[in-house]
Amino acid sequence: MKLILTALLAALIPCAVSHAQVENDARKIVEKYGSAVVTVDIVVDAKMTYDGQTEKSERKHSTTATIIDPSGLAVTSLLQVSPDSYMDPNDKADGYSYSFVTKDCRITTADGDEIPADVVLRDKDLDLAFIRPKAKPDKPLAYLDMTNSSMPQLLDQIMVLTRLSQSANHSIAAKLERVEAIVTKPRTFFVIGDSLRQFGVPAFTMDGKCAGIVVVRYPTGHDEDSKYSFYISVLPCSTVMNVAQQAKDAKPQAQAPAPAEKPDKPVAKSNQKPPAAKKAH
Amino acid sequence: MFSKLFPNYTRVILPVLALICGVASLAVSAGGDEIKTEMNAAVAAVRPALIRILVVSAEYNQGREIKVESAGSGVIISPDGYAITNHHVAGNAQRLVCTLADRRVVDAKLVGTDPLGDIAVIKLVSPDNKPFPAASFGDSSKLEVGDRVYAMGCPYALSQSVTNGIVSNTELVMPPNMSDEEFTLEGEDVGSIVRWIGHDALIKPGNSGGPLVDGEGKIIGINEISVGLSGAIPSNLAKEIADQLIRSGKVTRAWIGLEIQPLLRSSNLEKGILISGVLPDSPALKANFKAGDVLISLGDREVVARFKEQVPLFNQYVADLPIGKPVSAVVTRDGKQITLTLTPTERQKATAKEHEFKSWGICASDLTYLDKQEMQRDSDSGVMVTSVLPSGPSGTAKPPLTDGDIITRIGNDNIKDTAVLRTVTKQLTSNKTDQSPVLVYFDRGTKHLVTVIEVGKNEDTNSGIEISKAWLPIDMQVLTRQLAEGLGVPGKTGVRVTEVYPNSSAAKAGLKVGDLIVKLDGEKIPADQVEDEEVLPSMIRQYDVGAEAKLGIIRDGKPMDIKVKLEASPKPPRDYPTYDDENFEFTARDISFADRANGSVTSKQIGVYVETVSEGSWAALADLQADDVITAIDGNPISNLQALKTAMTSIAQRKPKTVVFKVQRGIHTSFIEIEPSWPDNAQ
Numbered sequence: 001m002k003l004i005l006t007a008l009l010a011a012l013i014p015c016a017v018s019h020a021q022v023e024n025d026a027r028k029i030v031e032k033y034g035s036a037v038v039t040v041d042i043v044v045d046a047k048m049t050y051d052g053q054t055e056k057s058e059r060k061h062s063t064t065a066t067i068i069d070p071s072g073l074a075v076t077s078l079l080q081v082s083p084d085s086y087m088d089p090n091d092k093a094d095g096y097s098y099s100f101v102t103k104d105c106r107i108t109t110a111d112g113d114e115i116p117a118d119v120v121l122r123d124k125d126l127d128l129a130f131i132r133p134k135a136k137p138d139k140p141l142a143y144l145d146m147t148n149s150s151m152p153q154l155l156d157q158i159m160v161l162t163r164l165s166q167s168a169n170h171s172i173a174a175k176l177e178r179v180e181a182i183v184t185k186p187r188t189f190f191v192i193g194d195s196l197r198q199f200g201v202p203a204f205t206m207d208g209k210c211a212g213i214v215v216v217r218y219p220t221g222h223d224e225d226s227k228y229s230f231y232i233s234v235l236p237c238s239t240v241m242n243v244a245q246q247a248k249d250a251k252p253q254a255q256a257p258a259p260a261e262k263p264d265k266p267v268a269k270s271n272q273k274p275p276a277a278k279k280a281h
Numbered sequence: 282m283f284s285k286l287f288p289n290y291t292r293v294i295l296p297v298l299a300l301i302c303g304v305a306s307l308a309v310s311a312g313g314d315e316i317k318t319e320m321n322a323a324v325a326a327v328r329p330a331l332i333r334i335l336v337v338s339a340e341y342n343q344g345r346e347i348k349v350e351s352a353g354s355g356v357i358i359s360p361d362g363y364a365i366t367n368h369h370v371a372g373n374a375q376r377l378v379c380t381l382a383d384r385r386v387v388d389a390k391l392v393g394t395d396p397l398g399d400i401a402v403i404k405l406v407s408p409d410n411k412p413f414p415a416a417s418f419g420d421s422s423k424l425e426v427g428d429r430v431y432a433m434g435c436p437y438a439l440s441q442s443v444t445n446g447i448v449s450n451t452e453l454v455m456p457p458n459m460s461d462e463e464f465t466l467e468g469e470d471v472g473s474i475v476r477w478i479g480h481d482a483l484i485k486p487g488n489s490g491g492p493l494v495d496g497e498g499k500i501i502g503i504n505e506i507s508v509g510l511s512g513a514i515p516s517n518l519a520k521e522i523a524d525q526l527i528r529s530g531k532v533t534r535a536w537i538g539l540e541i542q543p544l545l546r547s548s549n550l551e552k553g554i555l556i557s558g559v560l561p562d563s564p565a566l567k568a569n570f571k572a573g574d575v576l577i578s579l580g581d582r583e584v585v586a587r588f589k590e591q592v593p594l595f596n597q598y599v600a601d602l603p604i605g606k607p608v609s610a611v612v613t614r615d616g617k618q619i620t621l622t623l624t625p626t627e628r629q630k631a632t633a634k635e636h637e638f639k640s641w642g643i644c645a646s647d648l649t650y651l652d653k654q655e656m657q658r659d660s661d662s663g664v665m666v667t668s669v670l671p672s673g674p675s676g677t678a679k680p681p682l683t684d685g686d687i688i689t690r691i692g693n694d695n696i697k698d699t700a701v702l703r704t705v706t707k708q709l710t711s712n713k714t715d716q717s718p719v720l721v722y723f724d725r726g727t728k729h730l731v732t733v734i735e736v737g738k739n740e741d742t743n744s745g746i747e748i749s750k751a752w753l754p755i756d757m758q759v760l761t762r763q764l765a766e767g768l769g770v771p772g773k774t775g776v777r778v779t780e781v782y783p784n785s786s787a788a789k790a791g792l793k794v795g796d797l798i799v800k801l802d803g804e805k806i807p808a809d810q811v812e813d814e815e816v817l818p819s820m821i822r823q824y825d826v827g828a829e830a831k832l833g834i835i836r837d838g839k840p841m842d843i844k845v846k847l848e849a850s851p852k853p854p855r856d857y858p859t860y861d862d863e864n865f866e867f868t869a870r871d872i873s874f875a876d877r878a879n880g881s882v883t884s885k886q887i888g889v890y891v892e893t894v895s896e897g898s899w900a901a902l903a904d905l906q907a908d909d910v911i912t913a914i915d916g917n918p919i920s921n922l923q924a925l926k927t928a929m930t931s932i933a934q935r936k937p938k939t940v941v942f943k944v945q946r947g948i949h950t951s952f953i954e955i956e957p958s959w960p961d962n963a964q
Contacts, residue, residue, distance in 0.1 A: 043671045043672035043676070043677075045672070047893055049893060049907045051906075052894060052901075052904075052905075052906025052907050052908070052909075053894050053895070053896045053901050053906070053907065054893035054894055054895055054896065054907055055896055056345075056893075056895070057342070057343060058343055058670060058671040058672055058676075059671070060671040060672075060676075081745075082744070097907075099855060099892075101744050101855075102742050102743065102744040102745075103671075103672035103742055104671075104672035104677055104742050105742050106677075114679075116742075117742075118742055118743035118745070119742075119743055119744050119745035120743065120745050120746075121745050121746060121747075121748055122744075122745045122746065122747050122748065123747070123748045124747060125748075125750070125819070125822060129745065130745070185807055185813075185816060186815055186816045186818075186819030186820060187819055187823075243748060246748055250745070250746065
C-alpha cells in the first residue's frame with residue numbers, strides 16, 4: 001500500500017509543479033505585455049443600398065488591438081474594423097449591397113488615455129487592420145516587440161492576452177489555448193479553436209515569446225457549405241510584421257478627386273521597383 | 282419601390298384596390314342603369330380634382346435629418362389650388378409634387394397641418410395661372426348606413442382610381458383592444474375627436490387623403506384608415522379643419538386640462554362624463570375639478586357620455602369653446618351638484634418639431650407642456666435631445682448625450698429652447714475651423730449632469746487603404762482532379778486560365794484562356810479542389826510587385842514556360858476618392874477595375890460611377906440610382922471625378938431649375954431630369 005501511495009505522489013508532484021510553472025509563466029507574460037493590449041472604440045457608417053437608393057446608419061462598437069511600436073501603431077482584426085471585409089463586393093444578395101466607412105476611431109490605452117486614431121492600412125487577405133494615432137503621443141506607448149517571436153508546434157499550449165469590455169473596466173484577461181492545427185497552404189497560420197471572442201490580440205508561447213496575432217480566417221470561395229465556417233487563428237509574427245512595415249509608411253487615404261484611369265488600362269500601375277525574381281520572405 | 286413609397290406608418294395607411302380609371306368596369310359589377318348613371322356622375326364630379334401626391338418628408342434619426350419618400354392622395358377643393366389630404370401624408374413635407382387627373386404634374390406647398398384631426402391642406406402652384414378643377418364638400422352628418430359611397434384615390438401611387446361600397450358605420454371608434462398608439466400622430470390621439478365613417482369601398486396604401494364621395498359627387502369624407510373596414514374622417518370635421526388651415530395656417534383649439542372617460546357602468550347614471558384626471562397647471566385644476574367628478578353640463582350644453590362613441594363629440598365641443606372666456610360647469614361630487622367656472626386656454630401641440638443640429642451631432646426639440654408634465658419637470662425651459670449621432674461631438678463626449686436628455690445650459694448660457702441653442706451654436710462655431718470644447722449641463726431623469734462637448738464639425742477619420750500586393754492579372758479556376766483527368770493531364774494540379782485582362786502584363790506575356798498553370802518558379806501549385814482557388818493568388822502575393830515570375834504551363838497538352846511581370850493588385854472601389862454632392866445627395870467615384878472586371882461597366886465606358894444615392898434626395902426623386910454611370914451633365918461629357926466636381930460646383934453656384942444627367946445603366950442609356958429646390962440659406 002505504501003508503495004502505491006509513494007508511486008502516486010511521485011507521479012503527481014511533477015505534474016503539479018508543471019501546472020504551477022505554466023501559470024507562473026503566464027502571469028509573467030501578462031505583466032510584461034498587458035499594457036500593449038488596448039481597447040479600440042469604432043463608429044462605422046453602414047450604408048445599405050437597395051433598388052438604387054442608399055440608407056445610412058451609424059454603428060458603434062469596441063474591439064481590441066495590439067500596439068506594436070512606441071508611436072502607437074496598433075494591429076487588429078480587419079473584420080472588427082470593417083465588417084464588410086469578408087463580403088464579396090460583387091455579391092449583392094437579394095439586391096442588397098453593404099459598405100462601411102470608419103467615422104470615428106479611438107484607442108483607449110491601459111491607463112485610460114483616449115487617443116483619436118485613423119485606420120491606415122487594411123489587409124483583407126490576412127484579416128489585418130492597422131490603426132495609428134492621429135497625433136504623435138506625448139510619450140512612447142507600451143508596445144509588443146514582435147521580433148521576439150516563436151513558432152508553436154501542434155498541440156503546444158499558448159496564451160492569449162485580451163481586454164474585457166467596459167462592464168469589466170477593460171481589465172486585462174489571459175486565456176490558455178492549444179494549437180489545434182497548423183495550416184501551411186496557402187500560408188501558415190495556427191488554428192486555436194473557436195472559444196475566443198476577441199481578435200487583434202497577441203498570442204504567446206509559454207516561453208514568453210510572441211506567436212502572433214489572433215485573427216479570423218474566413219473562406220473566400222463560393223462553396224455555400226464553407227461560406228460561414230470561420231477559424232480563429234494566430235497569424236505568425238513574421239507575416240504581421242511584413243505588412244506592418246507598409247502600415248508605418250502608409251499615407252492617409254486621399255480625399256480629393258484623383259485623375260481617372262484610362263478605361264482600357266484598369267490595372268493600377270506599380271510604383272515599386274524591382275523586377276528581381278525574389279520572394280518577400 | 283412600393284415599400285419605399287409606403288413606409289410602415291404607426292397607423293394603418295389608407296388603402297385601395299384599384300379599378301384603374303374604372304367607371305365602366307365598376308358599372309359592370311354593380312349592374313343596373315341607375316347605379317351606373319349615379320356612379321358616372323359622382324366620378325365625373327370629383328375625379329378631375331383628384332390628385333396623386335408624391336411627398337418628400339423629413340425624418341430624424343441618429344442625430345441626422347433624413348429625407349424619405351412616400352405617396353398619398355388628395356382632392357382639390359378650390360379653383361385656386363387648395364387641396365385637402367391627411368396630415369400623415371403631407372404634414373411633414375419638405376417637397377410636394379402632385380399629379381392631376383389630366384396627368385399634368387405640378388408642385389405644391391404645405392399650407393397647414395393638424396395631426397389631431399389628421400388633416401393637411403396643400404396649395405398647388407398653377408404653372409399657367411389657370412384655375413384648377415375642384416370638388417365640393419357634402420354634409421357628412423346626413424349619411425346613413427347603407428348609403429352608396431365611392432373611394433377615390435391613388436392606391437400604391439397608381440393613377441386616379443375608384444372603388445365603391447356602402448357606408449357600414451357612421452360613428453366608427455376604435456375598440457378597447459386596439460392600441461391607442463396605432464391611431465396617434467405626433468402624440469395626438471386622432472380618435473379623441475374623430476368618429477370615422479366606416480365603409481367597405483376598398484382602400485390600400487396610397488389612398489390616404491383621398492376623398493370618400495357620395496352618390497351626388499360630393500366629398501363626404503377623407504379616407505384615412507383601414508381596419509378591416511375602411512375609415513374616413515367625416516367631411517364636416519375635415520372641412521372645418523381645412524377652413525382654419527387655409528385661413529390662418531393652423532387650427533386653434535380650446536383646452537381645459539380634463540382627462541375624461543365614459544361613465545362607469547356601475548354608476549347607473551344616464552348623463553354626464555366621468556373626470557378621470559385633472560392635469561397640473563390646467564384651467565380645470567384652477568377651477569377646482571377633481572378626479573371622480575361627473576361633469577353634467579359645460580357651458581350651455583348637457584354632457585352625455587355613457588359610451589366611447591360619445592367621447593369624441595364632447596372633445597369636439599371642448600375644442601370649440603371660446604378661449605379666454607369663463608364658462609360654467611356643473612359637476613356631481615359626493616352626491617352633490619357643484620357649479621365650477623373655468624377659463625379655457627389655447628391647446629398646445631403634444632410634441633414639438635425636431636431640428637437637426639449638425640455642429641452637435643444631435644436632433645432636438647423644444648419641450649411642450651405635455652413633455653414637461655410627463656417628465657415631471659418644473660418648467661418647460663430646456664432642449665430635449667431626440668437622437669444622437671454616435672460619431673458626432675455629442676455621441677463621442679464623455680459621458681455622451683443620449684435620447685431624452687434635456688440640455689439646460691451651455692457654458693454660461695441658459696438654454697431655454699431650440700432658438701437659443703441655435704444662437705449659442707452660432708456664437709461657438711462661427712469663424713472657427715477647430716472644435717471648441719464647452720461644458721454642457723443636462724438633465725437625465727432626476728439627475729443633473731455635465732459633460733464636455735467639442736462642438737463643431739468632427740475631424741474626418743480615415744478608413745485606411747487596402748494593402749497593395751503582387752497580382753497576376755488573370756482570372757482562373759482550380760484544376761481539380763476530375764478536371765485534370767478530363768483535360769487529359771491526370772495527376773496535375775494547379776489552375777486553368779479563364780480570363781486574361783486586356784493590356785495587362787499577363788496578356789503581354791502571352792497567357793491565354795485555357796492555359797493550365799501547374800508551376801510557379803518551378804514549384805508545384807498544390808491546388809486540386811474547388812476550395813483551393815486562393816492557393817495560386819496567395820503564392821503570388823508572396824512576391825514583390827514588379828517581380829518576374831516563371832509560370833510552368835500546359836497549352837494544348839504541351840508543357841512550356843512563360844515569364845510574367847507581376848502587377849500591383851488593383852485598388853478596390855472603396856479606396857477610390859469619392860465626390861459627395863450635398864445638394865443632390867449622391868456620391869460618385871471614378872470607374873474602378875472591379876466595376877469593369879465584374880461586368881457592371883463595360884471596358885470602354887467613360888464616366889463616373891454612382892456609389893450611393895440617398896433616399897428622398899433630389900437625385901433619387903429623379904431616379905438616379907447607385908451603380909449608374911454618369912456620362913454627361915447638361916450635354917457636357919463627364920469623363921472623370923474632377924469633371925463631375927467641376928460641373929456640380931458650377932451647378933451649385935448657378936442654381937438652375939433643372940439639371941439633366943445622361944447615365945448608363947448596364948446596356949441602357951437614359952436622361953435623368955433633376956429638379957432641385959435650392960434653399961435660400963444652406964444650414
